[in-house]
Amino acid sequence: MHDVGGDLDGHGDGVHRPAEEWLGGLMVNPALPGAVLARLLAAERLPGHVSSWLTWRPLDAEATALLVASPRIEHRLQLLENGRADADVLARLARDPEPRVRAVYAALLGDFGRRIPEGMLETLAEDSHPRVRRMVASHRSLPLATRARLAGDADGSVRAAALTRELWEQVPDGVRDALLTDPDPRVQQAVARLLTPASEPEPETDPELRVQSPDPRVRCAAAEDPGVPTDLALRLATDPDDGVRLVLSMREDLTEEQRSAIPYVVPGGYHTPPRWVMERGHEPEVARRAAASGHVLLRRSIAMQPHLPGDVVDRLAGDEDFFVKLTLCESCAQAPHELVVEMYSYWHGLKWSFLRAHPNFARPGLARFADHPNPRLRRAALDDPEGDSDLVLRLADDPAVGTWAVRDPRLPADELLRRLTVPASALAAAANPALPPTEMHRLLDLAGVPRV
Structure with missing residues (x-):
């Protein structure tokens, strides 16, 4: 240097x-x-x-x-x-x-x-x-x-x-x-x-009365309760309340034919997975059944699992539903590299930037995106573990990702010092972990910070 x-x-x-x-x-x-x-x-x-x-x-x-x-x-x-x-x-x-x-x-x-x-x-x-x-x-x-x-x-x-x-x-x-x-x-x-005595649990109500209750909250609880017989719960398939029909459609004991016959409405945004998926989704057979379901919310629910068998990951990674694939990338450690990079490249939700932290994100070959028109993919090129100093230097003047390149420890030493003298890149250069301690002290001297 x-x-x-x-x-x-x-x-x-x-x-x-x-x-x-x-x-x-x-x-x-x-x-x-x-x-x-x-x-x-x-x-x-x-x-x-x-x-x-x-x-x-x-x-x-x-x-x-x-x-x-x-x-x-x-x-x-x-x-x-x-x-x-x-x-x-x-x-x-x-x-x-x-x-x-x-x-x-x-x-x-x-x-x-x-x-x-x-x-x-x-x-x-x-x-x-x-x-x-x-x-x-x-x-x-x-x-x-x-x-x-x-x-x-x-x-x-x-x-x-x-x-x-x-x-x-x-x-x-x-x-x-x-x-x-x-x-x-x-x-x-x-x-x-x-x-104050703890509230006593309410005595168990007759399942048929629960299914017929005028309160949609009671009917919703009955629709979810595995203790309510399947044939009785299916009476709620034409319930006037969207929430009741949706909960019913995600019961574990339904066949796919019974499930698809329910006119449920899939709401927008995130949802709470059904209890049986939350409690036993880590079991391979439960995961396979949910991943193969025609019900998109069951597939999204199982995609929330932090670990899944390889065949389940493959199925979910090729799902037709965008949010199944996105949820897999956000939650599952086995989500494939190509899919994680794809979601990172264009998803605009709150968690898009966190996809770079996925264990399958940084892989050799990302350097091929160095000239890509998508600035996110040019940024991803810097995550190539085999990328060399030429790659970093090439991206250092990129208006969209140059700051990240200047902070990269692979930036050539002479160029790192030069960037300290350029106002537009001085902060990024000072943040570079490859900056020698002697230079750090020199910056503090010039900034008027006294020696301790």
Whole structure:
């Protein structure tokens, strides 16, 4: 990589110093070393257009530690909303000097599927601030002994939050008596909820009466209920309510002839799959039956499964219904590469861009789209794992996908440095993970960010 430091320093004629773009690019660069991140955290001012940058960037243990130690509350709060932060390092925020940070930590402790460090719930339950104790009192995994202690907390809101039916049934009589006479209205309401008997299930109604009910909700439930005999349920095939007929048409026990004879109406948009498909759609024979059905909603429903047998995938991938194929690409890991790329190329719904994250999207051969008139496919060319630096360089000036090419680590090193001096591409170049740490520091120097 040749040294263009002179260019960046502004010694040449006509050379720009787009400090805002450099900072904005570094903020989203996924390969920031800890020392560079520390300088960004210490910067007095960062570009406002890169908001909440700490909530979604990758964070290892070192980066998490830097944020935990940041003197700025907003940094620590953004860290708590980052699902990739290191759980053990993050636990230091349980003793943060700011109660608001500790309270948010308690509220988000188990979010993002994060592992809860051992003893952390008990630590938070002993916090000096009632808001923190209230947050942890609401946690489902709180040990019963700790919950019982919080039920006797000095703060009424904590006592109320700690009350659960399980606790109520197991606490000593003295604790229960104290709660029954608690003067705090919040505790009184919580106790009243616990003392209200759970609603008894309604006695089973005669299936024939349910089918004949004037309430379409009752008829709809009967149409779906496998406990209602098939011949009786089929009386609803001419029901005046579209929803009843639709639910009936998706019963598991119907033959395809019975199903097709029902004048159901397929509504627009997404739908809730029938229960039997949701519960047993992972079973190969259930999947095959739904995929072979003439009912388009059953085929769309089974296409929602995250994993399907190969023959079922092949059948759904060739389905005549567009949304069967789209749903397969959005949900199923086995959706074929060609179909995923096809859907990505022209589907305009909310999830179109996420199709690039499908495990079958990036494949050798995508580089053939480098000159395609569809800009999405030119963008897909950059996902070819065998694409070389010439491919990236070729697309770097493309008005539609050039930003992505400049961010690609395969961009030639000299060209990457040159792009840092071009205002239109400076942000993308600074975001390139192949940018050497020495150049990152140089950009911060030029942007006036002091060394830490």
